[in-house]
Amino acid sequence: MHYRLFPALLFLLLTPVFCLAANPQQADGLRELAVRYEHGRGVRQDYQKAYRLYCMAADRGDTEAYYALGWMYFNSRGVAQDPSVAAGWFEKAAAAGDPAAKRMLAVLAAVEPRQDPLCSTLKKQQNPNRQQIEHWVRVWAPAYGLEPDLVLAVIWAESNFNPQAHSPQDARGLMQLIPATARRFGVADVWDPSQNMHGGMAYLQWLMQRFDGEVSLVLAAYNAGENAVESYRGIPPYRETQNYVKRITRNYPKPQHPVIGNPVISMIGN
Numbered sequence: 001m002h003y004r005l006f007p008a009l010l011f012l013l014l015t016p017v018f019c020l021a022a023n024p025q026q027a028d029g030l031r032e033l034a035v036r037y038e039h040g041r042g043v044r045q046d047y048q049k050a051y052r053l054y055c056m057a058a059d060r061g062d063t064e065a066y067y068a069l070g071w072m073y074f075n076s077r078g079v080a081q082d083p084s085v086a087a088g089w090f091e092k093a094a095a096a097g098d099p100a101a102k103r104m105l106a107v108l109a110a111v112e113p114r115q116d117p118l119c120s121t122l123k124k125q126q127n128p129n130r131q132q133i134e135h136w137v138r139v140w141a142p143a144y145g146l147e148p149d150l151v152l153a154v155i156w157a158e159s160n161f162n163p164q165a166h167s168p169q170d171a172r173g174l175m176q177l178i179p180a181t182a183r184r185f186g187v188a189d190v191w192d193p194s195q196n197m198h199g200g201m202a203y204l205q206w207l208m209q210r211f212d213g214e215v216s217l218v219l220a221a222y223n224a225g226e227n228a229v230e231s232y233r234g235i236p237p238y239r240e241t242q243n244y245v246k247r248i249t250r251n252y253p254k255p256q257h258p259v260i261g262n263p264v265i266s267m268i269g270n
Contacts, residue, residue: 030057031065038068038077047078052143055119059194066093067101069119074104079118087113128193130161133174136197144205145260150215151201153251154222157244158200163193175200213257219245 034053037046051072057065070089073082087108093101118139128136134152141148158176159165171178173196182190185206187199204218210226211217220235221228223244228236235245 030054030060031062031068034065034068038072047072049078051078051119055116056140056143056198058119063093063096063098066090066096067098067104069116070101070104073116074108083108083111084114085116087111088115127163133161133163133193133197136194140197141201142260144201145208146201146204147252147254147257147260150248150252150254150257151197151204153248154200154204154219155197156251157248163191163196172196175203177203208257213259215252215255215257216245216249218257219248 030053034050034057035041036043037053038050039045051069054065054068054072058069066089070086070093072078073086073089075081079085087105090101090104090108091113094105133155134148137151137155138148141151155161155174158171159174161174163174165174165176166172167176169178172182172190174193175196177185177187177190177196177199179190181203182196182199185199185202187195189195190199204222207218207221207226211221211229216235217229220241224236224238224241228238228241235242
């Protein structure tokens with residue numbers, strides 16, 4: 001729960017060269033970045049990074065990303081070749097009206113389509129269980145430069161893995177985003193589990209940058225707001241915040257969050 005927030009202009013950066021607004025409705029921007037990595041246009045070619053970006057775009061409803069993922073599985077680009085999973089993505093793209101996907105389904109007519117085990121989207125109406133939530137955190141947390149165990153500890157403390165959790169302070173969903181925080185990090189539907197997690201992880205990553213990875217301060221800021229932490233030059237003397245930090249650090253005892261390579265997504269705020 002975040003009580004004190006100051007206005008910020010936030011951008012979703014993949015590299016210093018390419019920038020798009022952190023808005024889940026702008027999945028086309030994610031796909032365009034994925035295309036750059038798939039084909040090495042202005043960046044070093046990286047099929048795995050392209051796959052992860054296509055998956056995020058697909059998770060946000062980009063129908064062209066469905067076809068791109070099918071093509072990656074059909075041609076073994078960044079993932080093991082799997083005609084069944086390819087057919088599953090082509091089927092999804094064809095249902096959205098993609099004529100090329102319909103042609104690919106004809107090519108794979110003898111193949112039984114199946115869901116991508118590495119990129120199966122979370123939808124609000126699915127009310128995902130804890131196993132599904134943990135899978136998605138382990139897939140996406142590293143893309144934000146975060147350790148999955150920390151994100152899972154935050155979700156446990158915030159909502160106990162309940163996508164419909166709603167606090168008296170109007171914090172909502174898995175990562176208990178209040179409306180201002182949701183807007184700040186481009187979350188269009190705070191009750192969508194996937195969007196909620198993306199928004200919460202983006203906020204955690206931003207706080208990691210602001211507080212140099214000092215876990216106790218990051219957690220205090222996630223609960224009470226970064227202004228409170230800066231005003232008190234440490235964990236604020238609020239009983240709720242102090243208990244919150246203690247509760248999470250019992251499950252995630254590292255005082256300093258490690259630097260995880262070069263995250264696919266990095267957040268910058270003012």
